[in-house]
Amino acid sequence: xxxxxxxxxxxxxxxxxxxxxxxxxxxxxxxxxxxxxxxxxxxxxxxxxxxxxxxxxxxxxxxxxxxxxxxxxxxxxxxxxxxxxxxxxxxxxxxxxxxxxxxxxxxxxxxxxxxxxxxxxxxxxxxxxxxxxxxxxxxxxxxxxxxxxxxxxxxxxxxxxxxxxxxxxxxxxxxxxxxxxxxxxxxxxxxxxxxxxxxxxxxxxxxxxxxxxxxxxxxxxxxxxxxxxxxxxxxxxxxxxxxxxxxxxxxxxxxxxxxxxxxxxxxxxxxxxxxxxxxxxxxxxxxxxxxxxxxxxxxxxxxxxxxxxxxxxxxxxxxxxxxxxxxxxxxxxxxxxxxxxxxxxxxxxxxxxxxxxxxxxxxxxxxxxxxxxxxxxxxxxxxxxxxxxxxxxxxxxxxxxxxxxxxxxxxxxxxxxxxxxxxxxxxxxxxxxxxxxxxxxxxxxxxxxxxxxxxxxxxxxxxxxxxxxxxxxxxxxxxxxxxxxxxxxxxxxxxxxxxxxxxxxxxxxxxxxxxxxxxxxxxxxxxxxxxxxxxxxxxxxxxxxxxxxxxxxxxxxxxxxxxxxxxxxxxxxxxxxxxxxxxxxxxxxxxxxxxxxxxxxxxxxxxxxxxxxxxxxxxxxxxxxxxxxxxxxxxxxxxxxxxxxxxxxxxxxxxxxxxxxxxxxx
Ligand SMILES: *Cc1c(COP(=O)(O)O)cnc(C)c1O
Numbered sequence: 001x002x003x004x005x006x007x008x009x010x011x012x013x014x015x016x017x018x019x020x021x022x023x024x025x026x027x028x029x030x031x032x033x034x035x036x037x038x039x040x041x042x043x044x045x046x047x048x049x050x051x052x053x054x055x056x057x058x059x060x061x062x063x064x065x066x067x068x069x070x071x072x073x074x075x076x077x078x079x080x081x082x083x084x085x086x087x088x089x090x091x092x093x094x095x096x097x098x099x100x101x102x103x104x105x106x107x108x109x110x111x112x113x114x115x116x117x118x119x120x121x122x123x124x125x126x127x128x129x130x131x132x133x134x135x136x137x138x139x140x141x142x143x144x145x146x147x148x149x150x151x152x153x154x155x156x157x158x159x160x161x162x163x164x165x166x167x168x169x170x171x172x173x174x175x176x177x178x179x180x181x182x183x184x185x186x187x188x189x190x191x192x193x194x195x196x197x198x199x200x201x202x203x204x205x206x207x208x209x210x211x212x213x214x215x216x217x218x219x220x221x222x223x224x225x226x227x228x229x230x231x232x233x234x235x236x237x238x239x240x241x242x243x244x245x246x247x248x249x250x251x252x253x254x255x256x257x258x259x260x261x262x263x264x265x266x267x268x269x270x271x272x273x274x275x276x277x278x279x280x281x282x283x284x285x286x287x288x289x290x291x292x293x294x295x296x297x298x299x300x301x302x303x304x305x306x307x308x309x310x311x312x313x314x315x316x317x318x319x320x321x322x323x324x325x326x327x328x329x330x331x332x333x334x335x336x337x338x339x340x341x342x343x344x345x346x347x348x349x350x351x352x353x354x355x356x357x358x359x360x361x362x363x364x365x366x367x368x369x370x371x372x373x374x375x376x377x378x379x380x381x382x383x384x385x386x387x388x389x390x391x392x393x394x395x396x397x398x399x400x401x402x403x404x405x406x407x408x409x410x411x412x413x414x415x416x417x418x419x420x421x422x423x424x425x426x427x428x429x430x431x432x433x434x435x436x437x438x439x440x441x442x443x444x445x446x447x448x449x450x451x452x453x454x455x456x457x458x459x460x461x462x463x464x465x466x467x468x469x470x471x472x473x474x475x476x477x478x479x480x481x482x483x484x485x486x487x488x489x490x491x492x493x494x495x496x497x498x499x500x501x502x503x504x505x506x507x508x509x510x511x512x513x514x515x516x517x518x519x520x521x522x523x524x525x526x527x528x529x530x531x532x533x534x535x536x537x538x539x540x541x542x543x544x545x546x547x548x549x550x551x552x553x554x555x556x557x558x559x560x561x562x563x564x565x566x567x568x569x570x571x572x573x574x575x576x577x578x579x580x581x582x583x584x585x586x587x588x589x590x591x592x593x594x595x596x597x598x599x600x601x602x603x604x605x606x607x608x609x610x611x612x613x614x615x616x617x618x619x620x621x622x623x624x625x626x627x628x629x630x631x632x633x634x635x636x637x638x639x640x641x642x643x644x645x646x647x648x649x650x651x652x653x654x655x656x657x658x659x660x661x662x663x664x665x666x
Contacts, residue, residue: 019496023625026487026497027110027421030100030626038113045121096564096576101626101636105562105576107333107366107418109623115422118482119475127474129169130464138474141481142169143460146430148481149414151379152371152489153364154407155432159456166434166460168467169416169477172427173365174279175468176413177327179429181270181283182468183411184325184359186251186439187219188212192262193248194226199241202229208264212322215348215357216410220436227438255288268324269293271312273304273339274585275332277363289324297326300588301529302335303398304328306343313351323351323358328409330402331367334580334619336535338367340398342405359410365427367533368414372495373502374403381407382491390499392506399532407432416480419498419623426476434459440466497625501534504622508536508637515641523648528582528595528617537580539599539617542652546602549609552616555579558647559618574643578621581614618644 028034068074097103099110127135129142146167151157155165170176191211195204202225205211214222226245230238250258259265267289272280274296284294298308309326316323326348328339341362348360364371373395374382384400395403406412409432416426431437434456442465464470487494509527516525521543528539540558541551562577584592595615596603607613628635 019499020630023496023500026112027625028099028113028116029110030624034113038117041113041117042120045117046124049121049124094566094570097570099624100576101624101629102574102640103576103624104620104622104627104640105564105578107621107623109421110625111423112421112483112487114486115416115420115479115483119423119479122475122478125474127478128471129474129477130467130469130471132461134471135474135477138477138481139461139463140457142463142474142477143457145169145477145481145484146428146460148484148489149368149412149428149430150432152369152375153412153430154371154375154379154381154404155430157379163433163435164456165430165432166437167428167430168460168463169472169480170427170429170467171425171469171472172417173277173363173413173415174282174427176365176415176427176429177277177279177361177363178283178286179468180325180327180359180361180411180413181287181289183431183436183440184216184361185268185287185289186249187216187223187359187436188214188268188322188324189250189258190219190439191222192258192265193245193250194222196248196261197241197244199226199229199245202226208262209320210355212262212265212268213355213357215352216359216436217433218357220433223439224435266321267293268322269295269316270324270327271295271297271309271358272327273297273329273332274299274583275302275334275337276327276329277333277365280327280363293324296585298588299586301591302332302337302586303532304339304344305588306340306347309344309347313347313356317351317354317356323356325359325361325410328360328362328402330362330364330406331370331533331535333366334586335529335537336366336531336533336621337529338399338402338532341402341409345405345408360408362406362409362412364406365413365415366418368412369416369419369489369494370498370502370533371403371406372489372493373491373498374400375490375495377488377490377492379490387491391502392510393530394502394506394533396530396532416483419501420480420483421497422479422483423476425473426480428480437466442466498534500625501622504624504627504637505531505534505536507628508620508622511635511637511641512536512538515645518641519645519648522652524599526598528598529587529591534622535619536622537617537619539582539595539615540648541599541601542648542655543600546600546605547609547612548596548601548605548607548615549612551599551601552611552614554651555616555618557651558644559616561647562618575640577640578619579616580619581616583614 028038098108122138127138129135129139132139147157147165149167150165156163158164170179191204191214192208194202195208195211205214230241233241246252259267270284270293272294280294281291284291295312297312298305326344328341328344330338330341344360348358373387376382381404384395384397387395411429411431414428414430416422416428417424509531512527519525523540523542525538525540528537540555542554545551559579562575564576582592582595593603596606605612627637
């Protein structure tokens with residue numbers, strides 16, 4: 001029965017039990033078990049909100065008459081509202097059941113109660129985190145949430161430090177990735193603008209090309225020197241100097257005029273692995289650099305090939321192509337694999353020394369919160385052995401090295417609305433040195449605003465100056481901040497959640513092996529590559545089939561039955577999963593040949609027919625906290641594989657039946 005217990009290293013039994021009892025209070029639960037708790041919280045804080053309204057100016061009497069509810073117009077409105085709300089509530093019953101342990105599809109699960117409650121309780125106050133005037137409470141919470149995330153990654157989070165990190169929330173990972181591009185471009189172009197403005201006394205690089213190829217940290221240092229110089233100028237001159245530099249920046253001139261003015265410079269490229277999320281293409285379009293400037297670095301085994309990255313960088317150096325940023329992915333959307341962040345950071349150091357500086361950005365939209373497993377409560381990095389003791393294989397040495405290197409990157413995207421188990425509308429952008437974002441400010445007048453720039457919070461409470469959005473939800477910020485307070489972002493607290501998902505993924509992989517043995521007479525099945533995190537894929541091919549297109553068609557039928565189908569009642573679905581493909585660009589030719597061979601597929605049929613240029617596989621996200629119901633001794637993981645085996649049996653039986661019937665068909 002219990003896959004988790006049989007297959008995994010024994011943790012201290014007491015700790016497991018404690019951890020489970022803590023998790024009991026974390027979610028509404030698959031059955032709505034914690035309904036009373038949530039209801040109490042909602043009612044308690046709704047009353048609290050009403051009390052706040054009534055005590056604002058108690059001398060103001062109620063403006064809506066006490067007997068209002070008896071008026072026919074009132075009643076008609078209420079009836080219409082109820083009708084529509086009932087219709088909405090009924091329609092929502094067709095939603096995807098993210099909360100269920102039968103949902104192992106995409107990157108969503110149940111919501112953490114502290115976040116859900118914080119969001120609900122904040123909504124009626126409706127704070128707008130565009131600025132402090134509209135959100136006196138939640139803007140500071142957002143800045144603090146940024147510091148909480150920074151600490152999780154190993155960035156400096158002490159606001160007394162000049163180079164303290166800074167982070168803010170976004171609507172999601174897509175916008176956070178865009179923010180990373182914007183910031184990298186601002187830092188890259190600033191030294192060129194400073195040269196063009198001809199500011200005396202500040203030592204700038206000798207040529208435009210040198211100026212455009214500084215590493216972000218050198219651009220930040222240059223910007224700091226410029227700010228100090230500016231402050232030392234007579235008040236009358238400051239504005240003119242500032243204007244001069246501002247007008248030389250591409251944020252003012254536009255990219256076309258900027259590159260026309262600096263003929264020595266080519267537009268920069270962004271390097272990202274083949275399987276990078278499509279938000280990178282969107283970001284390049286938004287920035288005006290264009291998708292063509294997004295260079296795809298080859299991968300091996302679904303991870304960026306560090307040697308190939310070196311080769312691309314050598315070519316850029318040779319051809320004088322500036323590199324805006326190199327993006328590493330920490331938990332790919334498709335496979336959950338982790339890029340060698342440590343080797344990307346090392347490449348930045350080597351190439352910066354040779355005159356090709358660039359930013360290292362980590363797209364950790366998916367895997368970011370797994371960093372809690374690597375963090376001690378006091379902020380130190382945990383050694384690999386300590387983490388490994390809690391899992392069967394996680395973290396592999398390359399995974400530990402990647403997480404350890406996060407502290408040395410320039411910026412990171414992370415999605416609280418994915419592995420942070422919070423409601424949608426919460427992504428985050430975090431940069432290692434808060435001083436960089438001054439370059440994003442819509443108005444640079446922060447310099448002259450009293451002593452604001454010296455105080456970390458006073459400076460960053462002006463969120464609207466630097467975020468891509470304008471008005472935005474303060475309730476989302478409250479949800480993120482409160483959740484991180486209840487479950488601090490280290491292995492002893494929040495870490496219980498990713499630990500659970502990794503252990504579930506390891507149990508899932510073990511169950512997949514048993515499943516493969518069970519169905520061996522009918523189909524070949526296996527986990528095609530060792531998972532880096534909590535995403536597990538399964539490749540399947542009916543015994544005897546050698547054709548890639550036919551194998552894909554078979555897996556497609558299985559996948560179709562694991563997908564949401566609005567035309568059918570929700571209960572008709574036993575499980576929800578998803579699918580993805582293996583392509584030579586992401587997995588590499590050798591690995592592809594190995595997998596084709598193991599599936600019994602004829603390599604000669606690869607790429608021949610339509611749809612045969614890839615291998616379709618099932619993909620599972622083990623994010624739900626209840627894959628194994630200890631209370632009732634149910635393993636949803638085992639149930640899933642029983643279900644899958646049943647479907648495979650049925651599909652193959654149908655096929656045999658239709659083949660044997662075919663000659664007699666009318
Ligand atoms: C989900 C995801 C994104 C996009 O994030 P959204 O929150 O959907 O905008 C970007 N990169 C990766 C790796 C992701 O998994």
